[in-house]
Amino acid sequence: MLSKWQWLVKQLTRTLWVRALLFSLLAIASALLSVLLDPFIPEGLAGIIGADAVDHILDILAGSMLAVTTFSLTVMVSAYSAATSSVTPRATRLLMQDTTSQNVLSTFLGSFLFSLVGIVALSAGVYGPRGRVVLFVVSLVVIGLVVLALLRWISHLTHFGRVGDTTERVETATANALDYWRRCPAMGGQVLLNPKSTIPTCATPVYADCVAYVEHLDVGQLDECAEKFGCTVYVDAVAGAFVHPRTPLLWVDVTPGSALIQAMRAAYTLAPERSFDQDPRFGLCVLAEIASRALSPAVNDPGTAIDVLGRGARVLISFFAPVTPSDTVQHARVWVPPLALDDMLNDFFTPISRDGAGMIEVQVRVQKVLHALSCNVPASARAAVRKHAQLAFERATHALTLQSDKQALLHLHRRLFG
Template sequence: MARTNHGSLASFFLRLGRQVWVRAALFTVIGIAIALIAGFVGPLLPFSVTIDLGQNAVDSLLQIIATAMLTVSTFSVTAMVTAFSSATTTATPRSTPLLIADTTSQSAVSTFVGAFTYSLVGIVALSTGYYTEQGRTILFIGTLVVIGIVVFTLLRWISHLATFGRMADVIDRVEEAATSSLVAHATSPTLGARLLDSIPAGSRPVHAETVGYVTHVDVSALDRVARRHDLRVYVDAGPGRVADARVPLAHVGGRFDDDVADAVRATFRLENHRTFEQDPRFGVIALTEIGSRALSPSTNDPGTAIEVIAALQRVLTRAVLTNPDHEVTYERVFIAPSRLTDLVADAFRPLARDGAGHIEVQVRLQKCVAALAASAPQHADVFRDVGSAAYARSRRALDRTDVRTLRAAMREAWSGAAR
């Protein structure tokens, strides 16, 4: 699997493509272009394409499309905002960017906006006599094609709304994002840099000019800066960490001035909120938040927590079974990868705490960590510690009958893991 060490420019365009307005603007431009090209191309064709159209036939169709698309576009945006709000209140606010980036909803809204713009430009152009007779015929054919695209998109959009923003849909999206970032991290834990064991004495810190989460490190650019000035760069604030007065972006070994320090800072992207792109722990945290909210007294939905535990098991299984690529591409950059103990704690500690009084949640959690221990025997101690800590919490919260049930389930699960 390719490393998630996209360059700053590539990362910028990748994030830009996920924005709703970008696709809507693109479809709007396409709609305007199609409406105007019909009048431009008509006189240039070497053959005649004419259809005996009734008076104002094209204009009437365009009026209908414009009215309908304005209504449908408004409805679609309202449905998307409702789905975003629902995910924020019932699942976790961290899932909202994944819903916003949904390609089906973006394409639907963009198609409706593009069709509205196409019809509007066509109406204005017809009223000014822009089209010849052949141009009107081409516009009519184009309008029929637009109607077909709109009908297909509307049917697809209605089908998509049946699941969009529902709890299962949100869990699946967060699981996919968590799997992608965590498997990429497992494949290349240091993003192609050298493993950082300790920061040498004598290296000097480079602090960020603002406080924020590190969401992207351009290791390639950082290595170029180090090579150009004969430096060694030891990254302190990897993706997901807060860079502040206590935690510098990096320590730099070698002689450097303020301009070089600015070049080092430029390879780190800081934001107010964490993202899934390079942060291996964020997806796991978002999944766990969904389960913790489901276990709150106001929600009391242990079934969702059990679904989250199953999702965490799939995510972590993929990660622990991934063979890491230890190839070093950037010799002058050193990065310390996230530790498995931290990832596992992020995943199961909140669920063990908030679900301590739910026997069904605790049984599923023990089966999950036992299965993970069986999948990765080299990390069995990490998962066994999590299971022991969860049992210690639940033993204080459950009655004696449930404790005996949980103890029996643990014996069965862990005896299978030991085989």
């Protein structure tokens, strides 16, 4: 599990400006490296390889890369707008974290800065004949990188920002979050199955200090605080929870002082929006939003909703795949509630079965997906699956207009669930 600071660094590396800054610094360093390597280049080599042409090469790079960078930024903004209008605004963050588009744009920007610094240095007379040789060779390498980036960018643009591409990104993010919870049901702490009987009656709550969502929780930091203050921590709000100043983030079995409260709050990262990393329910909600938008009268695309149902089945079934979790509790002083299957089913199936209640093809797929889930979840969880299958069937019964559709769905529901 990533600590709070490791997670913050990871979030920082996902941003475009950090990657662009690194590429730009590398490009500037490459342009200035020619000055340092000047003494190691043999005399007369400049005339042999035609290093005098470097001025024209840098002029072409500077002019073309500025235009290509501007065009690429326009394409990226258009892809974000398309995802917002045709998929869901909540999925735009995943597009903004796309490493391919960030690397390509950073390569273009770095090439522009490389050529610009080279032109300025040449005009100032910094490079001698031997320095021009190094600059010429580096320019050829940069041209090769630009060509590879352009080819990769052309291939990437064929699907970047499309409904299928964005939906796949949401599915992957959800599956990763669910896999984390599958391998570590209590985030390294002890599993809090029954809060009413486990949390002592004398426990004191530690409240949030703002209105926000829990974006990340550092259980390791909570365990260090618990050891420092000699207490046990019972987590109430995990990633994805909506909190306000009267919401308990957690409970402690001692009377908390201001130092303990601040230390416990510091383990939480609160933000105005939810994040995919530790919050698989958010991913399921976003998948349901994609399906709901596709089922709206303005879009009328039940095929996308059916595709989303298949993706939801894939990630939920994978959550119950056999795994060998760590038997060692890493943070014995911290109790964390596990994910509840009923909550995840409600997040995913309720919006889809409601908005697609009048479409027989969607309702048939809902019943089949829920049946697939019932065959792959533990026996203790099958009641929740059957409940949602019954709710979806009742919604469809009230919305479907043709009696033949109702009878067909009734026969399917009875055959699958008895």
